[in-house]
Amino acid sequence: MKQTVYTIFVAFWACVLTILALDALTPSAQAGPDQSEKTSYTLDEVAEHDRLDDCWMAIEGKVYDFTDYIDQHPTPPALLEPWCGTEATEGMRTKGYGRDHSERAWQMAEQYLIGSLAEGE
Amino acid sequence: MKARNAHILVWAVAAVPPVLFLAMLDPAQMQSPGEILHAAGRLTGVAGLSLLLVAAIVSVRIPGFDRPFGGLTRLWRTHHLLGAWSLILLLLHPALLALAAADLSLSAAASTLLPPWSDLASWSGWLALVLMMGFLAPSFSFFGRPRYESWKRLHRLAGPAVALALLHNFWLSRGLPPWLDVALWSTLALLAVGAVAWRFVFSRRAGRLRYTVAEVRPVDNSVVELGLEPVGRALRHEAGNFVYLTLDDRELAAGRGEEHPYTLSSSPDEKRLRIAIKVLGDASRAVQFLRTGSRAHIEGPYGRFFLSPDRVERPELWVAGGIGVTPFLARMRHLAGRGESGNVCLVFCVQDPAREIFSDELRQLAERIEGFRLHTHYFYREGPLSMEYLASVCPDLGERDAYICGPRPLNELMRQHAAAAGIPASRIQSEEFELL
Numbered sequence: 001m002k003q004t005v006y007t008i009f010v011a012f013w014a015c016v017l018t019i020l021a022l023d024a025l026t027p028s029a030q031a032g033p034d035q036s037e038k039t040s041y042t043l044d045e046v047a048e049h050d051r052l053d054d055c056w057m058a059i060e061g062k063v064y065d066f067t068d069y070i071d072q073h074p075t076p077p078a079l080l081e082p083w084c085g086t087e088a089t090e091g092m093r094t095k096g097y098g099r100d101h102s103e104r105a106w107q108m109a110e111q112y113l114i115g116s117l118a119e120g121e
Numbered sequence: 122m123k124a125r126n127a128h129i130l131v132w133a134v135a136a137v138p139p140v141l142f143l144a145m146l147d148p149a150q151m152q153s154p155g156e157i158l159h160a161a162g163r164l165t166g167v168a169g170l171s172l173l174l175v176a177a178i179v180s181v182r183i184p185g186f187d188r189p190f191g192g193l194t195r196l197w198r199t200h201h202l203l204g205a206w207s208l209i210l211l212l213l214h215p216a217l218l219a220l221a222a223a224d225l226s227l228s229a230a231a232s233t234l235l236p237p238w239s240d241l242a243s244w245s246g247w248l249a250l251v252l253m254m255g256f257l258a259p260s261f262s263f264f265g266r267p268r269y270e271s272w273k274r275l276h277r278l279a280g281p282a283v284a285l286a287l288l289h290n291f292w293l294s295r296g297l298p299p300w301l302d303v304a305l306w307s308t309l310a311l312l313a314v315g316a317v318a319w320r321f322v323f324s325r326r327a328g329r330l331r332y333t334v335a336e337v338r339p340v341d342n343s344v345v346e347l348g349l350e351p352v353g354r355a356l357r358h359e360a361g362n363f364v365y366l367t368l369d370d371r372e373l374a375a376g377r378g379e380e381h382p383y384t385l386s387s388s389p390d391e392k393r394l395r396i397a398i399k400v401l402g403d404a405s406r407a408v409q410f411l412r413t414g415s416r417a418h419i420e421g422p423y424g425r426f427f428l429s430p431d432r433v434e435r436p437e438l439w440v441a442g443g444i445g446v447t448p449f450l451a452r453m454r455h456l457a458g459r460g461e462s463g464n465v466c467l468v469f470c471v472q473d474p475a476r477e478i479f480s481d482e483l484r485q486l487a488e489r490i491e492g493f494r495l496h497t498h499y500f501y502r503e504g505p506l507s508m509e510y511l512a513s514v515c516p517d518l519g520e521r522d523a524y525i526c527g528p529r530p531l532n533e534l535m536r537q538h539a540a541a542a543g544i545p546a547s548r549i550q551s552e553e554f555e556l557l
Contacts, residue, residue, distance in 0.1 A: 005205050005261045009254065012212040016234055019219055023231035074149040100295065104159045107222055107229045 040118040043087060050085025052077050056114070057088035064112045087117075123547075124191030128199050131190075135175040135203065138305055139168035142296040155224025162217030163296060166246075169210030170286050173253075174309040176203035177283055181316035182324060182365075184421055193363075193423040194552055201260065208257050211250055211286075246289035252282035269402060270379055280317060283310075329367070329418040330356050332394065337411050340397060340478050344444065345409050346386060349394040349417055356419055358389050359430040360452040361552075364421030366396060370412055376404025380420065384447040384526075384552075388455035389430075394419065395451075397478075399444040426524065426552050427452060433463030433492075435522050438515055438544075440506070440535045442470045442527020443478075448552060449526070450479055453486040453493075462491035466515040470498045470506055470531060506531065508538050519543035525551040 041056075041063045049056035055066045066084075070077050083091045092109075093100050101109075142164055151157050179190075179200050187193040215234060223230035236243040256278035259267035267275075287310050294302050336348030356364065365380040381404055387395035400406045426448050433456070439449050446469055456463055467487070471477045477497060487495035496514040498506055511518055523539040525532050532551045539549045 001202065001205050002261045005208060005257075006263055008209050008212055009261075009263065012216055015216045016219070019223070019227070019230050019234060023227050026227055072152075074147070074152070102159070102295065103233075103293070104156075104218075104221060104225075107233075108225055110229070111225060 039115045041115055042118045046087075046117075047085045052081050052084065055080070055084035057083055057086065057091075058117045059087075059089050059092045059109070061117050062113055063115045063117055064109055065114045066109075066112050069108075069112055124189065124195065125547075127189045127191075128195070131175060131179055131199055131203070135172050136168075138171040138297075138309075139164060141301070141305070142167045145297055153224060155221045158217050158224070159221035162214055162221055165210040165217060166214040166290070167294075167296060169207045169214055170290055170306075171309065172203045172207035172210065173283060173286060174313045176200050176207060177279065177313035178309070178316050179203070181319055182420075182423070183319060184328070184423060187423055188425050191550075192425040192552070204257060204260065208253055208261075211253060215246070215250070242289060242292035245285045245292070249282045249285035249289060252278045252285065256282065269381070270376075270404070283313060324420060329420045330354055332417045332419055334368075334370070334411060334413050334415045334417055335393060337413055339409075341476070343400045343409075344397055344478050345411070346395055346397045347408070347411065347417075349396065349419070351392070351394075352416075355392065356394060356422060358385060358422035359425075359427070360385075360389060360455040361424065361426030361430055361448040362422035363424045363448075364394075364396075364419050365423075367418040367420075368408065368411065368415065369417065370415035372412060373415075374403075374407040374410070376407050379404060380418075381405070382423075384424075384451070385422070386447040386450045386454075388451060388458050390455065390458050397444065397447050397450070424552065426526070426550060428522065428550070430455070431459070432456070432461050433465055436464040436517065436520055437466070438511075438518060438521040438523045438539075439465060439467040440470065440523070440525045440527065440531070441467065442531040443472075443476065445527035445531075445552070446479060446483070447526075449524070450483070450486075453483070453490065456493075457486045457489040462493075464492045465490070466494045466496070466521065468496050468498055468506070468511065468514060470500065470527060473499055473501045506534060506538070508541060511538055511542070521548075523549045525549070526553075529553055 041058075043058060046056045046058050046063055049065070049067075052070055053067065055070060057064050057066060066080075070080060073080060079096075092106075095101060146160055146164075151160050179196055182193070187196045190196040190199070219230045219233040222233040238244070256275050258264060259272040259275055287306065290306060294306070296302075297305065331352035332349040333352055334347060335350040336346075338346045338348065340346050358364070361384070363382055363384040366383050367378060367380045368376065369378060371377070383396045383398060385394055386397045387393060398405050398408050400409060430452060441449050449467060449469075453467075455461075467483075469477070469483065474480075480497075483495055487493045494514070498510060503510060515521070518539075519542045521544065523535070523544050525535045525539075527535075532553055536549060536551060540546070
């Protein structure tokens, strides 16, 4: 048992340090795509993208274009449609029944970030 | 309840949270490899915390609580295994979550491992894990063999580690309906806190009995036998039990005020408690020079070595290694004192005649107990205890209940011999005095 625990202890640090080292050695991964192009949008602009084939959402001050993600979402697209073109923080935080999306879902959303919500919105 | 079932029950309790988590898992959210890794990462977190809490619960040291589990040393073995699996699962937990995030991007994986400083929920989990690595490192000999007292001190970090792990869990847990989540973890957490509180608050005050050191008798140049006189209430115990002894001699060179486990070598019918102590470390070396009249505290009794300590109901085989003879000495004194007979075959394994402790008394007791046979096995002359030797001194080996107490290699060897002789595992009892 002692050897098993020690082996996993060493493997754990090897795994953690490998991921951190790879991340540190890959500068582009940190910069993220199209960072410079990000801009701010008003809720009116977001509201123009209110269809499943063109679906933007504003969540906690950020604007996302989820058009390419709709098909991958676990629930049927019809559940997402009402949120397209709207301020959808409530949907993201409650899933409609009081349960927040997972940390992983929040991280995944960052891939679809296109900008921020304009000040005062 | 059989001891084995009691241990299975402990594992079953620890399995409740992960099983509920699996039952509530939405298969629709496990479509990609990343999502499956993510669910596995969360599952290892739930299972690891559950095992950690149950390990804390079974570390409670209430006299008598250990009996259904076949004694405290067997309960510790389960505690040790629960701790080992908890650490393994909790190491896998962040690693799997990071690999799951790697499905999105490398930076997502890295930020899972090193989140922003404001993410206190994640950092509380990290701190708990680092503390766990710290307090469990000596238990699994990560950096060599630990000293008993420093291991014990370091093991106290388990308290803050458990508290931080619970905080992390209450912050982030989403796998169960909120009411069930709160009810489940609160119950386990309360039991764990209760176990620790008992150990460090109640048992220190109410669980310890006061004794005076009445006699310090040298047995040979590395073993003394203490005679302890009760100051108030005397300990009630069985032959083969062990206790935690705390010595309070101001002139003790080491180990003053520390508690150490020792087997009682006296019969339960004696007024005094007797404890034979061999030099194994600094504290036990200092005991060899203990003064009579100093104060001592006893906590116990623990363990359940002999199935019928007061009489010999079935033929028995006893195998003792060195200082491991103490529970057998206690039972021989007990049986002889009560005039009991017994079909017992005791094989006392020592290095050489110079280390044959209690030799005269053992011979006298063996003569007084009708049916008792004593054989001394000298390692330097006969090598490791062999099946042939056992068969020659104890021909009806397979018909006996086996009791083994000695260093780990002897215990393991003897367990193999006993199994090979056809003694079922349920009739082989062993007690180890090496705790780590």
